[in-house]
Amino acid sequence: xxxxxxxxxxxxxxxxxxxxxxxxxxxxxxxxxxxxxxxxxxxxxxxxxxxxxxxxxxxxxxxxxxxxxxxxxxxxxxxxxxxxxxxxxxxxxxxxxxxxxxxxxxxxxxxxxxxxxxxxxxxxxxxxxxxxxxxxxxxxxxxxxxxxxxxxxxxxxxxxxxxxxxxxxxxxxxxxxxxxxxxxxxxxxxxxxxxxxxxxxxxxxxxxxxxxxxxxxxxxxxxxxxxxxxxxxxxxxxxxxxxxxxxxxxxxxxxxxxxxxxxxxxxxxxxxxxxxxxxxxxxxxxxxxxxxxxxxxxxxxxxxxxxxxxxxxxxxxxxxxxxxxxxxxxxxxxxxxxxx
Amino acid sequence: xxxxxxxxxxxxxxxxxxxxxxxxxxxxxxxxxxxxxxxxxxxxxxxxxxxxxxxxxxxxxxxxxxxxxxxxxxxxxxxxxxxxxxxxxxxxxxxxxxxxxxxxxxxxxxxxxxxxxxxxxxxxxxxxxxxxxxxxxxxxxxxxxxxxxxxxxxxxxxxxxxxxxxxxxxxxxxxxxxxxxxxxxxxxxxxxxxxxxxxxxxxxxxxxxxxxxxxxxxxxxxxxxxxxxxxxxxxxxxxxxxxxxxxxxxxxxxxxxxxxxxxxxxxxxxxxxxxxxxxxxxxxxxxxxxxxxxxxxxxxxxxxxxxxxxxxxxxxxxxxxxxxxxxxxxxxxxxxxxxx
DNA sequence: GTGAAAGCGCTAACAC
DNA sequence: GTGTTAGCGCTTTCAC
Numbered sequence: 001x002x003x004x005x006x007x008x009x010x011x012x013x014x015x016x017x018x019x020x021x022x023x024x025x026x027x028x029x030x031x032x033x034x035x036x037x038x039x040x041x042x043x044x045x046x047x048x049x050x051x052x053x054x055x056x057x058x059x060x061x062x063x064x065x066x067x068x069x070x071x072x073x074x075x076x077x078x079x080x081x082x083x084x085x086x087x088x089x090x091x092x093x094x095x096x097x098x099x100x101x102x103x104x105x106x107x108x109x110x111x112x113x114x115x116x117x118x119x120x121x122x123x124x125x126x127x128x129x130x131x132x133x134x135x136x137x138x139x140x141x142x143x144x145x146x147x148x149x150x151x152x153x154x155x156x157x158x159x160x161x162x163x164x165x166x167x168x169x170x171x172x173x174x175x176x177x178x179x180x181x182x183x184x185x186x187x188x189x190x191x192x193x194x195x196x197x198x199x200x201x202x203x204x205x206x207x208x209x210x211x212x213x214x215x216x217x218x219x220x221x222x223x224x225x226x227x228x229x230x231x232x233x234x235x236x237x238x239x240x241x242x243x244x245x246x247x248x249x250x251x252x253x254x255x256x257x258x259x260x261x262x263x264x265x266x267x268x269x270x271x272x273x274x275x276x277x278x279x280x281x282x283x284x285x286x287x288x289x290x291x292x293x294x295x296x297x298x299x300x301x302x303x304x305x306x307x308x309x310x311x312x313x314x315x316x317x318x319x320x321x322x323x324x325x326x327x328x329x330x331x332x333x334x335x336x337x338x339x340x
Numbered sequence: 341x342x343x344x345x346x347x348x349x350x351x352x353x354x355x356x357x358x359x360x361x362x363x364x365x366x367x368x369x370x371x372x373x374x375x376x377x378x379x380x381x382x383x384x385x386x387x388x389x390x391x392x393x394x395x396x397x398x399x400x401x402x403x404x405x406x407x408x409x410x411x412x413x414x415x416x417x418x419x420x421x422x423x424x425x426x427x428x429x430x431x432x433x434x435x436x437x438x439x440x441x442x443x444x445x446x447x448x449x450x451x452x453x454x455x456x457x458x459x460x461x462x463x464x465x466x467x468x469x470x471x472x473x474x475x476x477x478x479x480x481x482x483x484x485x486x487x488x489x490x491x492x493x494x495x496x497x498x499x500x501x502x503x504x505x506x507x508x509x510x511x512x513x514x515x516x517x518x519x520x521x522x523x524x525x526x527x528x529x530x531x532x533x534x535x536x537x538x539x540x541x542x543x544x545x546x547x548x549x550x551x552x553x554x555x556x557x558x559x560x561x562x563x564x565x566x567x568x569x570x571x572x573x574x575x576x577x578x579x580x581x582x583x584x585x586x587x588x589x590x591x592x593x594x595x596x597x598x599x600x601x602x603x604x605x606x607x608x609x610x611x612x613x614x615x616x617x618x619x620x621x622x623x624x625x626x627x628x629x630x631x632x633x634x635x636x637x638x639x640x641x642x643x644x645x646x647x648x649x650x651x652x653x654x655x656x657x658x659x660x661x662x663x664x665x666x667x668x669x670x671x672x673x674x675x676x677x678x679x680x
Numbered sequence: 681g682t683g684a685a686a687g688c689g690c691t692a693a694c695a696c
Numbered sequence: 697g698t699g700t701t702a703g704c705g706c707t708t709t710c711a712c
Contacts, residue, residue: 006459006484008705019683024707034681049480053459055404056705058395059688066438075424080415087441098406099439101427118346119393119689120460140389144346228623257627264629283568287597289604289629348689359699364691374697396689399704459705 007048015048016040027052058120067310068124070100070112072153076254077282078299079127082151085303086125093311095122102129113137116146123147123310128155128195147313151306156196161313161321163306167197170295170328171204174277175249177293179212181336183247183275187220189234189259190251198223201251201279220245231258239266246274247336253278253285256292260335276335279328290334298326347388355388356380367392398460407650408464410440410452412493416594417622418639419467422491425643426465433651435462442469453477458486463650467493468535487653491646496536501653501661503646507537510635510668511544514617515589517633519552521676523587523615527560529574529599530591538563541591541619560585571598579606586614587676593618593625596632600675616675619668630674638666 009027013020018037026033026041044050058064067090074080083099090097098121102109109129114137116124123146126138135155142148142160150162178186188205191198202221209216222237224230231250235258238245250256256278263270270276270290278285281296305324313319349367353360358377366373366381384390398404407430414420423439430437438461442449449469454477456464463486466478475495482488482500490502518526528545531538542561549556562577564570571590575598578585590596596618603610610616610630618625621636645664653659 010705020706021684021708022682024705025682028707032681037681051456051458053399053705054457055395055398055460056688057707058460059393059399059690059705060707062688064395073424074414075417075420077415080420083439084413084415084441087439096438096440098436099423099427100436101424116391117394118391120395120398261627284624284627287601287624287628350689360690361692361700362698364689365698368691372697377697393689396704397691399689399706400691402704 006053007050008053009050011048012041012044012050016044062119063122063314064120065094066096066098066121067307067314068098068100068116068121070102070109070124070126072102072104072127072129074099074101077284078152078252078280078297081299082127082303082306085300085305086307087303088300089304089307089311095307095311104129110137113141116141118144118146121146123149123314125149125151125306125310126155127151127153129153145317147310147319149306149310149313151302153195153197159321161306161309161319161323163302163309163324163326164197165297165302165328166325167200168204168207170279170297171201171249172208173204173328173330174279174295175205175208176212177330177332178247178249178275178277178336179208179214181275182338183336184214185217185220185243185245186214186247186249187217187222187238187245188249188251189231189238189255190221190223191226191255193223198251205249217243217245219243226252226254228254228258228261231255232262233258235259235262239263239268248274248276250276250278253280253282253292253294256294256335257282257284257288260288260290260292270335271337272339275338281331285331285333290337293333293336294331295328296331297328301326346393347390348393349390351388352381352384352390356384403462403654404460405434406436406438406461407647407654408438408440408456408461410442410449410464410466412442412444412467412469414439414441417624418492418592418620418637421639422467422643422646425640426647427643428640429644429647429651435647435651444469450477453481456481456486458484461486463487463489463654465489465491465646465650467491468495469493485657487650487659489646489650489653491642493535493537499661501646501649501659501663503642503649503664503666504537505637505642505668506665507540508544508547510619510637511541511589512548513544513668513670514619514635515545515548516552517670517672518587518589518615518617518676519548519554521615522678523676524554525557525560525583525585526554526587526589527557527578527585528562528589528591529571529578529595530561530563531566531595533563538591545589557583557585559583566592566594568594568598568601571595572602573598575599575602579603579608588614588616590616590618593620593622593632593634596634596675597622597624597628600628600630600632610675611677612679615678621671625671625673630677633673633676634671635668636671637668641666 009020009023026038154162222234278294285292349360349363366378494502562574618634625632
């Protein structure tokens with residue numbers, strides 16, 4: 001009730017008049033323990049509501065059944081869904097997840113990594129922060145023998161398993177969709193250039209233009225932050241140009257939402273005058289009006305898959321790193337519909 | 341590199357030719373250790389990149405610097421923001437948070453609680469699942485000496501600290517706002533009746549009606565799930581009534597969004613014909629068109645405050661439970677504007 | 681089949 | 697100011 005003395009193996013042993021070693025063995029169902037003692041132990045365990053001490057187990061077994069998750073933010077649809085996927089797989093395998101949010105701060109990411117209690121963590125799942133290009137702090141974790149798996153925002157220089165969506169193909173599909181709908185002057189409002197997936201989406205954009213022989217206009221590619229406000233600001237810039245685009249491919253839905261809001265404010269008929277397409281399939285894309293065409297990201301699957309891979313790295317120390325690339329899916333809505 | 345031998349106090353002691361105890365003392369800056377040895381230890385620690393073994397520390401100190409967070413879901417604005425608040429405070433105090441998502445399943449909540457490794461957790465923060473009325477599994481944790489603090493969805497029967505928004509007052513304000521704008525036939529689409537905050541919001545609704553001498557119509561209060569779909573379904577029901585309401589107070593923004601979408605589909609002029617007000621101030625409420633009037637919940641503050649309280653319970657075993665009630669704020673938007 | 685004893689990495693009481 | 701020792705709760709040889 002008060003100063004917690006949680007019941008230990010010793011308590012069980014004493015009550016049963018046997019040794020701690022036997023109780024331990026009975027519990028783990030290993031070595032040969034007589035059915036009889038095993039049963040009596042199990043009964044006592046229930047009766048006393050014994051819960052194993054994971055600190056002690058961790059100390060001797062060198063494993064903790066904890067995995068750390070380090071990511072930029074959780075207050076958006078994509079990341080919160082990924083975490084739910086991770087949780088799901090971790091839970092199924094009796095792993096706990098310890099959450100670390102960097103808030104998009106590279107310094108904080110470094111501090112978190114440096115201070116990670118490697119002794120009470122079996123592995124780590126990370127999605128790097130926008131601007132982090134130096135990844136020594138993550139490499140160091142691996143060098144200490146703790147496996148790391150990347151998801152979504154991966155560190156290119158580190159050799160380990162990675163799980164991402166097919167950003168190149170998704171972007172290509174998005175832009176080709178715009179072209180098929182008749183848009184020709186396609187802008188791209190993008191994210192920080194330092195991230196692999198940003199570059200991949202840009203590459204998809206460029207390839208689609210090239211394939212359809214549409215000239216590329218450097219001014220129409222704008223790099224800024226990932227949020228809605230940046231999407232709005234980028235759109236303002238595009239609108240103020242002498243040579244104005246007739247479609248916007250946003251690097252994610254939040255920026256696309258910013259774009260739509262700005263276009264509406266300016267009285268521009270979305271779809272007709274200017275088409276907009278996003279990336280993610282955040283629920284808001286179906287709610288906003290006009291609804292937003294987008295490329296759906298398999299967020300939940302990414303969480304599950306990356307956790308599965310991490311678990312494999314944990315159980316087989318020489319597991320060969322895999323790069324898994326999941327496909328996105330185009331979801332056409334009103335923001336790219338030209339009824340002309 | 342391979343089988344991880346993380347560096348321990350013993351390694352440092354050996355390299356420096358001193359005892360483990362001294363190293364331990366130097367590191368904790370306690371007892372009197374000579375400046376000289378302290379410095380040499382600190383240098384070695386940096387050099388070898390020593391990281392304390394939290395399992396060992398936990399074993400001897402009976403504290404882990406971990407807190408568990410148990411909540412229904414994280415894929416929505418409110419909960420993900422609360423967690424961010426918790427994270428923020430936990431991080432400042434060198435605590436890790438271990439995440440447990442129940443997915444609104446009472447059974448899973450019970451399993452999670454029963455299996456919580458009490459020995460490697462200093463406290464737990466919980467927001468109960470919709471239908472959980474029996475809370476023995478949570479009481480049991482407290483009985484084992486591990487403090488529990490509730491946030492948002494609290495268990496009324498358990499005596500401990502709780503942090504919530506002022507649901508009664510918020511609802512009252514919301515409904516009074518509708519009345520001031522000229523709506524008289526106000527419906528309430530609500531959540532599962534088993535939750536305290538659902539009842540509180542209903543109470544606020546009823547009190548506002550009474551204060552303004554508006555008759556109460558039982559048919560206009562509908563209890564269902566918390567999601568957008570339920571909001572839409574509830575709205576259909578209301579629309580099909582002979583005596584149709586002219587305003588809807590939704591228990592949260594997601595249901596309000598469902599209502600708006602349904603009303604739009606039916607061609608009803610929102611604000612004019614039927615007013616809609618929500619609760620939360622999910623970002624979507626500013627994005628949807630017409631934008632949604634709502635009562636802002638102090639999600640981040642709730643996370644921070646509940647974590648602070650838990651930390652107090654952890655450090656003072658006889659900390660007297662506090663119930664903290666934070667205020668919401670009305671944010672008027674288009675969905676309740678009558679230009680008549 | 682079961683017990684005794686050592687040890688995981690650390691802290692704390694007790695010496696000196 | 698520092699070393700020695702015991703012990704946190706558990707697993708794991710090694711005996712018997």
